[in-house]
Amino acid sequence: MNINEEKRSQWQALKGMGFKAHLEYFWDYYKIHTFVAIFSIIMLVMLVRDISSNKPYALNAMFVNAASFIGSDPLEAEFAEAQGINTDEEEVYIDTTTSLSADGAGGQMDYTTMERIYAMIAAKELDVFAADPQLFENFTKNEMFLDLRDVYSEAELEALGDKVYYIDYAEVIKAKEEAEKALANGEMVTAEDEGNYEFVRRDPAEMEQPIPMGIILEDSQKLTDYECYIGVTPIAGIAASTERPEVSKAFIDFLLK
Structure with a gap:
């Protein structure tokens, strides 16, 4: 079973199990994608801001x-x-x-x-x-x-x-x-030991x-x-x-x- 088939199987098994189970599934499989997406959006907003101000x-x-x-x-x-x-x-x-x-x-x-x-x-x-x-x-x-x-x-x-x-x-x-x-x-x-600064x-x-x-x-x-x-x-x-x-x-x- 490849990763996509495993995900579909997991998703089918989650039906009727409530929000918490779906949230845990999302966190296990998509947390890295989410972090990358958020970081990309922040960088894009900063770039647009810099270009638009252009001062x-x-x-x-x-x-x-x-x-x-x-x-x-x-x-x-x-x-x-x-x-x-x-x-x-x-x-x-x-x-x-x-x-x-x-x-x-x-x-x-x-x-x-x-x-x-x-x-x-x-x-x-x-x-x-x-x-x-x-x-x-x-x-x-x-x-x-x-x-x-x-x-x-x-x-x-x-x-x-x-x-x-x-x-x-x-x-x-x-x-x-x-x-x-x-x-x-x-x-x-x-x-040096930073903890003793x-x-x-x-x-x-x-x-x-x-x-x-x-x-x-x-x-x-x-x-x-x-x-x-x-x-x-x-x-x-x-x-x-x-x-x-x-x-x-x-x-x-x-x-x-």
Whole structure:
């Protein structure tokens, strides 16, 4: 008996057995097809949206793991008004729906999300990226963010105080060298235990090569108003490939107000 004959036989056997039995049958045989169909529809809707809008970005920001149920439209409109951006000609887009696990537990969905993020960076479309501290730190290791000294003056960074998130570039280089050495020797490169992660504000004075990579958005009233990162202290950085660094800076400053 081939698979189609088996399905017909199963379907005949389900007659008169009620909704629950039919639902279980559907789940057993068609769940993968359903997931693929839903994903395809979402991608099609996004493509149609992009084609129909066909406006250049004034700002393209991504809030990963924001867990907001309000949506980003009001925040986009508020920032556009604050900056005098004509939304008939340019688009302010803030993505608050993307999720990504720091340890890859999301499987294929995580891989898809990572590909999308790096594709946006390569296309110079992403301006501001915000995430929880653990995920943000993971991205700093890939040199994804702009050195904030390129857009903030020394006085501005000093005024922000401990809201500035620093990395020690000497540690990043060392980690890369160790990983390359391990790969060259055919050794397995293992990640640190993500389950024991604890966010610590590091003092740049204690670093060998401190680089300001992000702004800690602690107690941001804007994020609270739009129910983003409730119970989490996110960090925002400016994508290294952005062509709109000044607008990106203005958006981060807007979130701090």
